[in-house]
Amino acid sequence: MTAATFSKLPDFEWGTNAACKSGQIHDEGDVAPIFTCKACSHKHCIECKRDWHPGFSCEDLRRELAKEESHAAERKRQEEEASEVEVQRVAKVSPQCGVNIQKSTGCDHMTCKLLSEHIDAALANVGILAGSRCAHEFCYLCRCSYRDIRSIGNHAHDQSCAHYRPLAVPTAEALRTDKLLRPAIHAGSPLPTLQARMRNIFAPTTPRSRYRRP
Secondary structure (H helix, E strand, O other): OOHHHHHOOOOEEEOOOOOOOOEEEOOOHHHOOEEEOOOOOOEEEOOOOOEOOOOOOHHHHHHHHHHHHHHHHHHHHHHHHHHHHHHHHHOEEOOOOOOEEOOOOOOOEEEOOOEHHHOHHHHHOOOOOOOOEOOOEEEOOOOOEHHHHHHHHHHHOOOOOOOOOOOOOOOHHHHHHHHHHHHHHHOOOOHHHHHHHHHHHHOOOOOOOOOOOO
16 A cells, blocks of 8 residues: 555544655554654654653643743844854955955965955945955955055055055155055055056256257
């Protein structure tokens, strides 16, 4: 006989042990709501189909299970809130895509590896195509872009950063360069603009006289 045929038999009951998958006739009904599988000896309640619960009615068991589920959900919520607080405390935000990044080991030269398919809208605002990687390189301590660091050196770091280094020659022009370039760097000024400003700063104040051979 097939399983479908057995299921149609009066008083036939399947066991609830997933590893057994056996069944039998249980003709005692509500008088004896406990079902004991003859194949594996697993016991369950005929009325609520849960494991046998001596000392508890089906309704009492439902209330207890609902209470446990509520407590578990509350614990999970508290753990998620605590995790979020910890992330906000120790993580840094990628300046380009805005995702939280936490450094576990290594140097402070960070490269964001987030796939843009998860942040297409955010990356589109900064001109990155969907399907590419963020790949933004920045300092973990001060979030300065490595585009600027490669351009003018560690002077591009924020002055509070451990990697900041002053200009090698603290001349009047250098100090004036520092004063003019720093706000532009940390405001995200494009590199060509910075280079143009540097050329203007270091350009001679008076034109050189042209010398022609006689």
